[in-house]
Amino acid sequence: MRAYPYPRPSGPVTMRVTAVRLSGPDEAREDLDTKGYSVVEQVVALGRAERSDWETARLKLSATVPAREMETKGHWSEVTVVAVLAEKATNARTVARLEPEGPANREWTGSIMLVRPDHLDRATLSVHVVATVDGVPGRIIASSERDWMVDVTADVPLRDRQLDVVTVSFARAAEWLRPFRDAPWMVDTSGRMPTVRLNTDFDGLTALVQGAGTKVESLVGEMLLSQLCTDVWTAVFHTAIGDLEIEDDGTPLLPPDWRGEVLREMLPDVVPGRSVEDALREVHARRTGDGTWAELQPRIHYAATRRAEVPKALGETVRGIERLDQEATA
Amino acid sequence: MTARPEHLPERLALLADMQAATYITEGLLTGREDVPSIALNKTTEELPVDDARFRLRRVRDLIDDVMYKVQAEERPVTAADAWLAPRLHATLRLTRREAADARLWNYLALGVAPDYVVRRHLPTTPKKDGGAPSVARARFRGVHYTQAFARLWWTAELFRNGPDYTPVVVACGNQDMLNTALRMDVVDHRPTALALVRLIEREVIRTGREANALASAVNASAATLMYDVVAQDSERDAEPLRDWIAAAEGASPVSRNALPEGPEEERAPETSVDVLTDYFEGLFADAPVRGREVVEESSAG
Amino acid sequence: MEVGEDFGPWLARQLQLTRMKQTELAEAVGVTRAAVSAWITGRAEPRTETINKIAEALKLDVGTLHTRTTDTLAGLPFTWYHRPGHADGGREFGNAAAFAFEADLEVLAREATQNSLDERRRGNEQPVRVRYTLNELTGETLARFRTAIRWDDLFPHYESAAAQDQKVGRVISAGLREMYERDRLVLLRVDDYNASGLTGDDYADGRFAAVVRRQLDSRKVDSGAGGSYGLGKATLWATSRLGLVLINSTLAEAHEGRTDRRLIGRLDLPWREVDGKPYAGPAWLGRPDAEADNVDVVRSWWADEDTVRSLHLDRESDDPGTSFLIVGAHDVASLAGARSDGDPGDDEDSLERMHRRLVQALGRNFWAAMTTGGDRQPLLEASVRTQRNGDEFLKEERVDPVIYQPARSRALQAFLGGNTVERITEVGQVAAVTVPLKVPDIEGRPGSGGEHRAVLLVTDASDADGRPNQVTAMRGNRMTVKTSRVPDLPLGTDPFQAVLLAGRAAGDGAPFAAEAEEFLRTSEPPEHNKWSQTEELRMRYSPSAHRRIAALTTATNKAVKELVAVQKEKKDSNGTGKVRKRLKVSGKAAAKGNTAVALPKLDDLDATVGADGAWQVTAEVKVPTGGDTWHMSPVAKLDVRSGPRPVVRWAELVAVSNCEVVDGVLHFAPGARRASFRGVTDVSTHTVRAALTGLVVELHTGRGDSA
Structure with a gap:
């Protein structure tokens, strides 16, 4: 829990994107369809734009602040509300001031510009209320609880992301893949998002995991799929835990990208009952120091099978086979 | 010592982490082996755009020059960084989006200039366990503030004041400032970065410990203080950078002597930098610096 | 000047109303009976001085004789007519239609307003204006109103009806008690303007008869109508805890040559016996109908302004339309689910709540009819106001669809x-x-x-x-x-x-x-x-x-x-959609597995910076069942913008309740659900002054000095 050396209002700050205008070369303008952003998901999908050559996106925002509380308590003066658009991957940070709208100073509106070459993937958008408190100007007295995501490439405004899955012939692909020609799939965790490569040299593999074909094929496909997913989750977990940024005092930091998300998802199964930060510290300590890394493997495997829904797939397969047997004997 | 790659193609390329890892061998890290450049170039991916910025020659020429400098100078480390950072930045003319692609930096470190990475980052003292000194892996493949070339480019990007690279040179003069500040989100705010540099210029900050103490105080204070509000930056404009990139085609190689010029972006408002410089100076006066205030504290306690 | 019906028919009716024979009038005025007959048949008209005498005989002012827009009051005053019991002795307990509804202001507002909307005059592009007025009568005002509605004539009927152990009887009984014990009666008036008004004959087909006489009829005027005066009108009576509604209508089309102040009252009571005589169902307040077979039958009458005012039925303008006055209005339905939203009062006829319920019901049901756009008028304007003894109590509120929808x-x-x-x-x-x-x-x-x-x-x-x-x-x-x-x-x-x-x-x-x-x-x-x-x-x-x-x-x-709708998934271009769907990264932990362990956690934190610059912390810990076996270390850190937070050491760490501090670690008392401790940070370990940044306190498992 946090405490601050100055008073802060307790009411919530909320923010939403109300319009998005993209600008390209030669005065080209496009207003993004509201389907391109979701208040539920709090995501803006700029990849939805009709034209791909846009260079800037101006996001119109509307924020609500606990104005009445701020008025009554009276600790704060020179109140400003700012929106911050930032992306870790590009160290980009843009700040825009919002202006109060209406008499109560409850709603603040304005716009912030996203410069496309400054962004790679997903920027976060948040709102902060800044005021002079006890004679100190510029104090952050409140912030929006959940950041918006501004995704410069996605065409659907969803928070969850899918790993990339591609089909490729390992035998005829890039040279580095050829040594793996006997593997049905491979997980490459080095990109912006992990990529799963399905080896097309295995005839019918793709159709099988897609669940196409006869009943038997779809049962096998389901098992295969959960096997694949277990492999993937195990691989991404190891990548995530192996690539941690360690601070000078030895504290491992949750990575800002998909690695952090994967750890947040799987750590509660690897080290149950602890906060994610606590669990991360423990896993990192075991991996680097005290030699109990091997003892942790079953738990990582457990987390991966759970994440891959293996128990469910197995149950369904067993039931499916029984049914097939009954049909065969009937 | 690791040598200049034998095979240098015409254009820069991208090298994925997974492939990069296979070339970062013990031999390379200790400077005993070269990178198999022909094999490496078979595992690369092409850059999405084909323009003058990505002609390999332009970067390699800089490296050759800096290698010469490293051998000639007395304080090779900081001087080499201060020389190379702005010139690398002005030669590559990348957008931040392009610069966020680790594969480019992997390629520069392994495909273009492994000899430089080893020369620049190989410790002079043996390991604690008595083993041969070796370069940290992350200098070849790592996050933006540790990778040998990414850290230079990002230093130049975050500390330049519009077209002016002078603050970059100053920042490179204090390696601790570079290492600590570059990893903190606070330097994403330009007046903050420039105010830090100004304290080095004014010699308020002289040592690495002082730089670290200042950086931590600035980082902590930023948890409650919005520097962006007390010291506003000018609005970002995409156009100067676009023009600068477009001009790369006809640009002559960067001067080896004079500082190059960056994109004609608006400079940070002087008043904003002043406000933060004063504020940080106050913070620093208050901050415990390892080695500085121990005596005072113990006598007070 | 407004001129009513022809003199002949008008005079004939005045004679009927006053039970005066043609010869009696002839004598009083000093003319022959044949002359009177000639006036009535329209063959002749009286001279001016004769008109004065006729006015005197009928106890009317001369003006009325010229305009003939009202009837004489000289004859029998308006009175209550109670329908006698059926010859077959059948007993009906109250209005069958009214039983279909609980008293519910939402339903009333919907049905009554819908009727007004359907009766909107189509000739102009103006909206129909609907106004709901709540008026609480007490004391003298209430006494005067009771006199005006001939309460003494009604009371025996109410007493008899209330005595019955039927649902309607109980409602009436409660209504009477309310009025007498609390000296209070709530009137709810529903006015519409720029509507048709209750046109047509008293008995035959027409709007009037549809509302007043036939409770179960629906008379549709045009094909666009929702349900003109259908079953919905019964909600008017259902809203009255006395089963009593008075009506004043200004007609859009003249009836009997008149348009203004057509009055009638209707009371719905169950079967009852008063003074040994059985009565069935409804009673009407009106003027005895001279043309009716039964001398006691009453019909609507054209009232004068004083009467209208005394009955609280005066309308604000000459625009056609109808005013329904619900006597003893209540809102049983509002009691369900009341209190939860901090209601003022909890009576079923609390003025504030009734007012608000009406406004909400109008907003919810008629937002579309009230909406305007461009230069188009809305179909409907609605407002609600509340008075006490005719004085403003709650300001008139124009229902704005933008607020409600x-x-x-x-x-x-x-x-x-x-x-x-x-x-x-x-x-x-x-x-x-x-x-x-x-x-x-x-x-x-x-x-x-x-x-x-x-x-x-x-x-x-x-x-x-x-x-x-x-x-x-x-x-x-x-x-x-x-x-x-x-x-x-x-x-x-x-x-x-x-x-x-x-x-x-x-x-x-x-x-x-x-x-x-x-x-x-x-x-x-x-x-x-x-x-x-x-x-x-x-x-x-x-x-x-x-x-x-x-x-x-x-x-x-x-x-x-x-x-x-956002697209469901990316296009499945390479046939791997199913695989991808299973490989989503959300950053959310999977549903709790069976291995979940509940740990003690911080529940409350109170921290201030002391004069010496140290943080002084009091924290409360919530200990789950079984969590008391865990040992937790409180760790304090200074907040930063990014990166690791520097840990500050405790200068002091003491248990306050349900725990002990052993070497900086909290041991909880067995079975304790809450524990608290106090701590003071060591200023020499602060990397910045306390006033500069926030303090983060966490509970770590085991010994927590390593951060």
């Missing part, structure tokens, strides 16, 4: 004003598309159908609109027929509201608007709550005609989704 009324407003867009690019915009309704041919009239284009409006929802993601469908009368949820919306779809305008509501330019209107009206059951198969639809069109409505619904939902 912000999104839907914005949608309609944009449509009426021509401000819709094809594609929504900004919050607050309204998208409009058309959806087809294939109106079938009417049976035996080939070519009478065709493709109607209904208008679908979609805009983003707000909390005030109620449940999101709904389509509200309506036709020409702009009354919500149905509100239904759009099914199968993909995740991440922003909440919206949609309005489907079909038939005449789609605008004059829409193809086959009239045909669609008729088709939809035919498919509407008496409850007006859906479009579906009805007997009439089957007969007029065809047995399969209702499928056209299902097709409209399908087309509507599809169109809505095209406008608002």
